[in-house]
Amino acid sequence: MFDLLKKKLSNFVDKLSRKAKAPEQEKLEQAKQAPKQISKQAVQQAQEPTTLQKPEHKKETISVEKPLLEKREIKPELKAPSKIKAVFRKEITLKESDIADMLFELELSLLEADVNESTAKHFCEEIKKRLLADKIPAKDVESFVKKRIKEILRELMQTEQIDLISMIKSSEKPFKILFLGPNGAGKTTTIAKLTVLLREQGLSSIWAASDTFRAASIEQLEEHAKRLNVRLVKHNYGADPAAVAFDAISAAKNSNIDVVMIDTAGRQETNRNLIEELKKIARVVNPNLKIFVGEAFAGKNLVEQAKQFDDAIGIDAFIITKLDTDAKGGTMLSLLHEIKKPVVFIGTGQAYKDLQPFNIDEILERIV
Ligand SMILES: Nc1nc2c(ncn2[C@@H]2O[C@H](COP(=O)(O)OP(=O)(O)O)[C@@H](O)[C@H]2O)c(=O)[nH]1
Ligand SMILES: [Mg+2]
Incomplete structure (x- = not known):
């Protein structure tokens, strides 16, 4: 790190x-x-x-x-x-x-x-x-x-800060989070981690398997859902991701669930279809928060990727993953200098517990 x-x-x-x-x-x-x-x-x-x-x-x-x-x-x-x-x-x-x-x-x-x-x-x-x-x-x-x-x-x-837990608690139910980001950045894993963290705060979650594109993505989410005993709404591969998200929101309303987490596909970030698909989900769902998940070792590319997502869909916050495997360290610096959005959490490992609040003092202690 x-x-x-x-x-x-x-x-x-x-x-x-x-x-x-x-x-x-x-x-x-x-x-x-x-x-x-x-x-x-x-x-x-x-x-x-x-x-x-x-x-x-x-x-x-x-x-x-x-x-x-x-x-x-x-x-x-x-x-x-x-x-x-x-x-x-x-x-x-x-x-x-x-x-x-x-x-x-x-x-x-x-x-x-x-x-x-x-x-x-x-x-x-x-x-x-x-x-x-x-x-x-x-x-x-x-x-x-x-x-x-x-x-x-x-x-x-320095960016504006978000206290996600109090934000969720003070919003109308269900609180809808759309997860965006390149393929392999850690979106699905982060959804699982965040669910555990919110559960500790007494907040329940339901997941929408809106990555209907990538092979095994639904099974991956199902596996986490089984382990964590979380409800998952899924359609078949190739189905409309916005429809999956819509169904998950209805289920949350019916069952009084606090948070809907929408997993999405990450293809080549420049892929027009993906961007259109994400825009459609955002339109249908009207999420409370659009979180861009990016991996720390993506380096300078991450800034460009995030900019494209931000221009097309609008990013509200970041979760930076894989800080534990990043030996360089400059990515977060560039990202926050170029795109001033709050970092809600950082990912520091593969286990469910490895999701930590972004603390600027701790980070500065590590760097200087
Ligand atoms: N070391 C480490 N690995 C992570 C972290 N977050 C996710 N991963 C791993 O990154 C890989 C891709 O994650 P995944 O959630 O499938 O990415 P997605 O394609 O964005 O959904 C998986 O093997 C995860 O275990 C992290 O903070 N640290
Ligand atoms: Mg995924």
């Missing part, structure tokens, strides 16, 4: 803090060297008058010279510690030329971690703008830069 993204950002922080500290370090080294050279000289020169002290008759003149010499040569030695202090500025300011290369590298790193181009550019622009305007505490460059990164990531991922 977020592994590569975390690694790339941490590399940036390391490089930047080394660079920020470098001039300070250099000056410190110089300052350390300086008093040593001066003191050798000072000792040498300071010794000269003492040898001249011996002749009694020169005493007077020498005694005048010696304090003068001592005063002049010892002065730099006394000054040295304050010189070191002076090079330790409390705050560091960066110039664009200090960080240009690093930012270029960062942008490439973000792309590698599945962040899409416009999000990566936006991130780098923001971090540049803020760091150049900042007075960075010299003692704490690393944690300061991390704080800035977190701040930007939070802004990127």
Whole structure:
């Protein structure tokens, strides 16, 4: 989860803090060297008058010279510690030329971690703008830069929040959820997971097997329904998915069921038939919520897929699945930067329990 993204950002922080500290370090080294050279000289020169002290008759003149010499040569030695202090500025300011290369590298790193181009550019622009305007505490460059990164990531991922459970509880029965998304993204599995989660909150569900296209999709849903003891409304393969959904809603009304979950087919997202089919379901059903289910490791493609679904049908919220298997981490960032919709849950495994609320703080802790 977020592994590569975390690694790339941490590399940036390391490089930047080394660079920020470098001039300070250099000056410190110089300052350390300086008093040593001066003191050798000072000792040498300071010794000269003492040898001249011996002749009694020169005493007077020498005694005048010696304090003068001592005063002049010892002065730099006394000054040295304050010189070191002076090079330790409390705050560091960066110039664009200090960080240009690093930012270029960062942008490439973000792309590698599945962040899409416009999000990566936006991130780098923001971090540049803020760091150049900042007075960075010299003692704490690393944690300061991390704080800035977190701040930007939070802004990127910030969307309106949905509390699904209270939304369902405060709506007229049945609450209708239409699940959309590419093939294999995890729609059917997520329906099963969400049913378990809602049941724990005292909410009952019925399912509409409106994926009448994909081989074995009805059986897959039936298998979950049996295991979880959930009612399932199905027609045959090739049947009109909108009619299946319509029947499930009638059944929910008759049996006082709280939630209707409508499973749909995911073909090639660009497939016109699918889009028309989904539009028809949406028209017939008028769902309370259209949830786009997308898998985290779909990378940059996910943004494009979600945009197409959003343009055609309209997405109200996201469920991002398979975060447990995503080694890169940039997908969610791009998705939320490009399409500002609430993430209601994240999928973190194949078991029924592996559906968690989207918590931005937890995610930021994992990334930075
Ligand atoms: N590791 C993992 N696998 C998941 C997750 N969600 C779904 N899957 C798996 O993804 C595969 C496809 O899921 P499915 O629900 O059939 O996708 P659909 O085509 O969108 O309905 C199945 O093997 C699921 O077990 C998840 O959060 N983590
Ligand atoms: Mg399915």
